[in-house]
Amino acid sequence: MSNINNQKQIAISVQGATHYYKVYNEDGTVGKAIGIEGIDLDIYQGSFVALVGHNGCGKSTLAKHLNGILLPAMGKVEVFGLDTANKANIFEIRKQVGMVFQNPDNQMVASIVEEDVAFGPENLGIPQKEIVERVHKALEQVGMLEFAKRTPHKLSGGQKQRIAIAGALAIQPQVLVLDESTAMLDPQGRKEVLEVAHQLNKQGMTVVLITHFMEEVLDCDHVFVMSGGHIVDQGTPMQIFANSKLLDEVGLKAPRTVELAQKLKNAGFDVDDTTTDAKILGGAVCQNLQ
Amino acid sequence: MFRDVTFGQYYPKNSFVHNMDARIKLVLCLLFMVGIFFVQSYVGFALVTVFLMVVILASKVPLKSILKSVKGIVVLLILTAMLNIFFTKSGNVLVSWWIFTITDEGLIYASKMLLRLVYLVIGSSVLTLTTTPVDLTHAIERLxxxxxxxxxxxxxxxxxxxxxxxxxxxxxxxxxxxxxxxxxxxxxxxxxxxxxxxxxxxxxxxxxxxxxxxxxxxxxxxxxxRCYEGATNRTQMRVMKLSWRDLVASLVCIIVFGGIIVVYAMKATWQPILPWMYF
Incomplete structure (x- = not known):
């Protein structure tokens, strides 16, 4: 949990952003489907924000607006005051907002780890010596330094995704967007990636985590719940979990620990239903039983 | 099903040839490929054989891995040899049967062509065995x-x-x-x-x-x-540095193949006095 309250500078501001996708109907006509519609949100600098929702709720579409890969048809997106719709800003925006995608295999540009990480700084035209330093630092930050000379293909999903994060870090962004970066990973890999994300957040990085795993939002500062291209709820993780009726409607579920705590409370146990720690919960149950 | 398919055939070792600059290796390999077609005589082929043996020894790649690449073109070799043997009509006839005639010149020509092809493949496989595909890509980009x-x-x-x-x-x-x-x-x-x-x-x-x-x-x-905007203003992390190895190798190659080309060019004047050079 970082300092969201005492540092109120807005990193990314989305104002009424709307995006439609073209749909090619079977009868040959072209229709449109809502990607996102009228999205308003502010992401504060240094915060750890989660965007959750079921498949097809528009969370990835929204993520792609955050660094100008997609542009809103209506409304606007500003990154540190720079409008993504202005082509002249795009380069600067992408320097500020690093993005890591879902499939680690599809974002590797080189067959050697350090060369892949160097891709970003090379694009920025940074002198060779500084690239080496940046690559070293980025790999160190994600704990993959010993793999610098290896080929990414032979590594685990979690390791590959950490390399992808290093690739984004080497550009030295202010914001890191993880666009379902944990979706294809096993539990171990997900843990690795989340640990790195939280570590970076502690060092001051603004992190936007897009996911459909509710366990992952536990330690976030602020959660946005999306459904059908709209933001249907937002608040701290506990506020979100408490509204189980809405979560049900959008096809999500509170993490098991939270669910269990809520059930125990309903059954008359005196437990804190805002805890997410299984041990605290177990302790509380024991005390109740004694 | 595709598990055992290896792309590229890099043979990891720490050797003189492995440590050479990929650009120099690529250029020298091209020089070798051109030079081999200027070799006219068995004396010349003996020289190239010694040269290749030295290169292979310096690369520390086992001969077996190198010969594996020759196995891949056996069909091509047989076909070339047959064409050369049967379609060379000049020289003394050794055997004649139906429409086929085999002449001594045909045999000599075919054997030289075979040697050329085999050496061509060996030379290029030394390059791919000692250079990673990544290095080769970088070398091509720089060159x-x-x-x-x-x-x-x-x-x-x-x-x-x-x-x-x-x-x-x-x-x-x-x-x-x-x-x-x-x-x-x-x-x-x-x-x-x-x-x-x-x-x-x-x-x-x-x-x-x-x-x-x-x-x-x-x-x-x-x-x-990751801020990709094409080639504009791009820098590169990898530095390619020349070392003493590249100098030595270049000198050796230039002397060997320069000599071969000189011998080829001077055929008219040298053949009468030094016939062994053109046997």
């Missing part, structure tokens, strides 16, 4: 750099090669997965005639192709997100 002047897209070409290299393993994995998925649904790839088998591969190719487009889009997004 072609002057072509930027005439607007040749050197950087794009190198990027395409590098992307291809990094995508081969995951494409192999995906093909493997699709084959297993189709087999699980009862697809049969192992029986039937050639045509039926080829047809059985359509259900593999289509998902592979569709997946390829999806990959391409994701990759494009990932590259854009």
């Amino acid at each position: 072609l750099a002057p072509l930027k002047v005439i607007k040749f897209p050197v950087h794009d070409l190198a990027l395409i090669m590098s992307l291809t290299l990094s995508f081969i393993p995951s494409l192999i994995d995906e093909t493997d997965r699709i084959i297993r998925a189709q087999k699980a649904r009862g697809a049969d790839f192992d029986t039937g005639n050639l045509f039926q088998r080829a047809k059985a591969f359509v259900p593999i190719l289509i998902p592979l192709l569709v997946g390829g487009f999806r990959r391409a889009e994701e990759l494009a997004n990932a590259m854009n997100s």
Whole structure:
């Protein structure tokens, strides 16, 4: 949990952003489907924000607006005051907002780890010596330094995704967007990636985590719940979990620990239903039983 | 099914040849390939044989791995030899049967052609055995750099090669997965005639192709997100440095192949006095 309250500078501001996708109907006509519609949100600098929702709720579409890969048809997106719709800003925006995608295999540009990480700084035209330093630092930050000379293909999903994060870090962004970066990973890999994300957040990085795993939002500062291209709820993780009726409607579920705590409370146990720690919960149950 | 396919044939070792600059290796390999066609005589081939042996020893790659590449062109070698033997009509006839005649000149010509082809393959496989595909890509990019002047897209070409290299393993994995998925649904790839088998591969190719487009889009997004804007203002992390090894190797190659070309060019004046050089 970082300092969201005492540092109120807005990193990314989305104002009424709307995006439609073209749909090619079977009868040959072209229709449109809502990607996102009228999205308003502010992401504060240094915060750890989660965007959750079921498949097809528009969370990835929204993520792609955050660094100008997609542009809103209506409304606007500003990154540190720079409008993504202005082509002249795009380069600067992408320097500020690093993005890591879902499939680690599809974002590797080189067959050697350090060369892949160097891709970003090379694009920025940074002198060779500084690239080496940046690559070293980025790999160190994600704990993959010993793999610098290896080929990414032979590594685990979690390791590959950490390399992808290093690739984004080497550009030295202010914001890191993880666009379902944990979706294809096993539990171990997900843990690795989340640990790195939280570590970076502690060092001051603004992190936007897009996911459909509710366990992952536990330690976030602020959660946005999306459904059908709209933001249907937002608040701290506990506020979100408490509204189980809405979560049900959008096809999500509170993490098991939270669910269990809520059930125990309903059954008359005196437990804190805002805890997410299984041990605290177990302790509380024991005390109740004694 | 595709597990054992190795792309590239890099043989990791720490040797004189491995540690040479990839650019120099590539240029010298080209020099070798051109030079070998100027070799006229068995004396010349003996010299090239010694040269190749020294190179192979210096590369520390076992002879077996190198000869493996020769095995791949055996059919081509036999075909070339037969064509050369049967279609050379000059010289003294040794055997004559039906429409086939074998002359002594035909045999000599065929044997020299065989040697050339074998040495050509050995020379180039020394390059690929001692240089990683990544290094080769970098070398090609640097060597072609002057072509930027005439607007040749050197950087794009190198990027395409590098992307291809990094995508081969995951494409192999995906093909493997699709084959297993189709087999699980009862697809049969192992029986039937050639045509039926080829047809059985359509259900593999289509998902592979569709997946390829999806990959391409994701990759494009990932590259854009990392500030990719084409070749403009790009720098490179990798430095390629020349060392004493490159100097030594270049000198040796220039002396050997320079000599061969001089001998070839001076044939008219030298043959009467030094006939052994042209045997």
